[in-house]
Amino acid sequence: MNKFLQVFKIPDLRKKIFAVGLLLVAFRVLAAVPIPGIDTVQLQAFFESNQLFGFLNVFTGGGLSGLSIVMLGVGPYITSSIIMQLLTIIFPKLKKAYHEEGAEGKAKFNRYSRYLTVPLAMLQAYGFLNLLVSQGAIARMTFPAILANVVVITAGSILVMWIGELISEYKIGNGISLIIFAGIVSGLPQIIYSNLLNYNPGVLPTYIAFAVLSIIVIAGVVFITEGERKIPVSYAKHVRGNKMYGGVATYLPLRVNQAGVIPIIFALSVLLFPQFLAQTLAIISPDLAAQVNGFVQGVAGNLLIFSILYFILVVAFTFFYTAITFDPGEISKNLQRNGGFIPGIRPGDNTKEFISRVVYRITLFGALFLGIIAVLPNITQGITGITTLTLGGTALLIIVAVAIEIMKQLESQLDMREYENV
Secondary structure (H helix, E strand, O other): OHHHHHHHHOHHHHHHHHHHHHHHHHHHHHHOOEOOOOOHHHHHHHHHHOHHHHHHHHHOOOOOOOOEOOOOOOHHHHHHHHHHHHHHHHOHHHHHHHHHOHHHHHHHHHHHHHHHHHHHHHHHHHHHHHHHHHOOOOOOOOHHHHHHHHHHHHHHHHHHHHHHHHHHHOOOOOHHHHHHHHHHHHOHHHHHHHHHHOOOHHHHHHHHHHHHHHHHHHHHHHHHHHOEEEEEEEEOOEEEOOEEEOOOEEEEEEEOOOOOOHHHHHHHHHHHHHHHHHHHHHHHOHHHHHHHHHHHHHHHHOHHHHHHHHHHHHHHHHHHHHHHHOOHHHHHHHHHHOOEEOOOOOOOHHHHHHHHHHHHHHHHHHHHHHHHHHHHHHHHHHHHOOOOOOOOOHHHHHHHHHHHHHHHHHHHHHHHHHHHHO
């Protein structure tokens, strides 16, 4: 609490916090402006009945449920970043630029991600509009109307991406994460109101149990998010001139959940892909498209089958994403190049195998945890039968991760200013 109050006593930090707050308010204002020709009441009813789109609405910052001009939110930018990271596997030059060229390489990588965001936003806008029309969520539009809305939605996505990057420059949390965070938090008053409106004194023990379990789940999310395995690393002594260097002992931190919420985004994309495929097949064979769409709706409507598929995909993509972003071989080479070694392990291939084995074990635990958190709302709804109570889930994971990140950045800025004043 003292540090929190101290933040507002420093003029520079206070201005940054107010600037970030104004940018988030601007985003929420844009999220309340719908595109032309939309029945928001009909659309809201569709999102409440469709679980897949309800999950996806989280990542757009709440803009998708109202088909606002920023309905895609930071979704296209996140998708482009994921695609660029996957391309580092295919193109060695891109991998070198991202991992070895430092700040300049990452700036180039981010620039390519921005370029890719534009066509992705156009494709996603067109696909979502057609999909919502086919589901009866919105009225059928003429082609000029769809084209105009695609242009508006694409411009809104680029604007949100720009707002996110402005927020990141203030060093008060990550801009993209904060936009998603703002969308989730903005929906909390409505959730509280719905629970109060549907309150039944007969289920009071359920509400009490829910409150207790919520605290336990939040503590667990914090524990896993901050959890890491520390591998001891020692550096050999070497002499240069008249001075001796090295001989220090440190550690290599390996996070339990290195993938964050990216596997959940991957899993949602895979679950939504058959519906987009059905829209494409409608051009060739309307009957086949209707069969595919009916099958997808049947799977999505079955809570048990949907939860099992969702859990398996999240676990699988956690391993996949960790494998493409974390290279034990590269770490082993860097340690050997700098004279470092893990006590009791030979440098080179043995070190690589040891790190790979450790990463596999902690990733297994992190993947299972991430999968359980992802399907926890479905489990609580299935047990309690109360749809307004959702325990855990992607939203909670994002809120906790963003809160921890903001806290760490504010503490680092406070420590830096204390160091400058010494």
